[in-house]
Amino acid sequence: MSNLKGQVVFVTGAGGGIGKTIAIEFAKKGASVAIADIKEELLSGTIKAIEDQGANALGLVADVTNLDSIRSALKRVVDTFGKLDVAVNNAGVVGIGSIEEIEPEEWDRVLTVNSKGVYVCTKAELEIMKPLSSGAIVNMASIAGKTGMAHLSHYVASKFAVIGFTNSIAKEVATTGITVNAICPGIVGTGMWRGEGGVSDRWKLEGETEEQSWERNKTTLIPQGVDQTPEDIAEIIIFISQAKHITGQAIAVDGGMTM
Numbered sequence: 321m322s323n324l325k326g327q328v329v330f331v332t333g334a335g336g337g338i339g340k341t342i343a344i345e346f347a348k349k350g351a352s353v354a355i356a357d358i359k360e361e362l363l364s365g366t367i368k369a370i371e372d373q374g375a376n377a378l379g380l381v382a383d384v385t386n387l388d389s390i391r392s393a394l395k396r397v398v399d400t401f402g403k404l405d406v407a408v409n410n411a412g413v414v415g416i417g418s419i420e421e422i423e424p425e426e427w428d429r430v431l432t433v434n435s436k437g438v439y440v441c442t443k444a445e446l447e448i449m450k451p452l453s454s455g456a457i458v459n460m461a462s463i464a465g466k467t468g469m470a471h472l473s474h475y476v477a478s479k480f481a482v483i484g485f486t487n488s489i490a491k492e493v494a495t496t497g498i499t500v501n502a503i504c505p506g507i508v509g510t511g512m513w514r515g516e517g518g519v520s521d522r523w524k525l526e527g528e529t530e531e532q533s534w535e536r537n538k539t540t541l542i543p544q545g546v547d548q549t550p551e552d553i554a555e556i557i558i559f560i561s562q563a564k565h566i567t568g569q570a571i572a573v574d575g576g577m578t579m
């Protein structure tokens with residue numbers, strides 16, 4: 321697995337956070353990497369980081385909730401690199417609130433990006449992979465796709481949907497040479513958790529700073545007591561994308577949170 325030269329990888333939500341690291345780690349192995357993000361201003365940083373590894377890069381502005389947008393992004397990938405081997409459907413948003421606080425618009429926002437987004441991307445990716453009779457799709461779920469969590473009900477619902485969808489499509493395409501899996505990160509210190517508006521900011525106790533909340537949450541929630549890094553997540557994604565006989569799985573990288 322040390323050399324992925326010749327492989328073409330597509331990563332959504334790769335302008336920052338875990339997606340950026342996934343793109344860089346694939347690039348380190350020699351793959352050509354196409355990245356998509358809804359925020360155009362984030363693309364150049366990831367493109368440079370991929371090219372710094374000596375790999376080919378392609379940056380695309382795309383919205384995972386829009387089938388036309390993703391189809392045209394994938395057309396650019398195939399026009400540029402000739403094929404598609406691995407698709408990592410990573411883009412996602414978090415939402416926090418009690419049932420009283422979650423209004424229908426907020427429910428729709430979270431489920432549209434996290435659940436519909438994975439369906440839209442998978443549909444478009446299979447249109448390319450099926451005629452080639454090969455490919456690997458890796459969908460980003462979460463430990464929130466395996467266990468209920470208070471004040472995250474819409475986020476949890478969106479990630480349970482990702483795992484159920486992944487299992488179903490894996491069965492649907494099982495004989496085609498294409499694998500479909502989900503990865504379930506635990507707690508990773510990206511913008512989703514850290515800084516203003518992140519989970520540790522929203523979960524501060526009275527008198528606590530965001531930093532103190534982050535330390536308390538990760539040490540009390542994770543049995544191993546340490547957070548997971550974006551590199552931890554990229555490592556399993558690269559492994560599973562190359563494993564021909566692993567399909568329909570939802571693998572947690574969570575320091576034991578869901579054991």
Ligand SMILES: NC(=O)c1ccc[n+]([C@@H]2O[C@H](COP(=O)([O-])OP(=O)(O)OC[C@H]3O[C@@H](n4cnc5c(N)ncnc54)[C@H](O)[C@@H]3O)[C@@H](O)[C@H]2O)c1
Binds near residue numbers: 358359411414437462
């Ligand atoms: N950070 C964690 O602890 C954690 C834990 C479990 C699962 N996850 C999942 O990992 C994935 C990445 O999370 P992250 O922590 O890197 O978050 P992040 O907020 O740092 O990055 C998410 C990226 O997705 C992009 N994005 C959002 N909506 C989009 C859309 N409609 N189309 C295209 N791009 C869009 C954003 O612009 C951003 O660059 C998400 O699916 C998240 O739910 C994260």
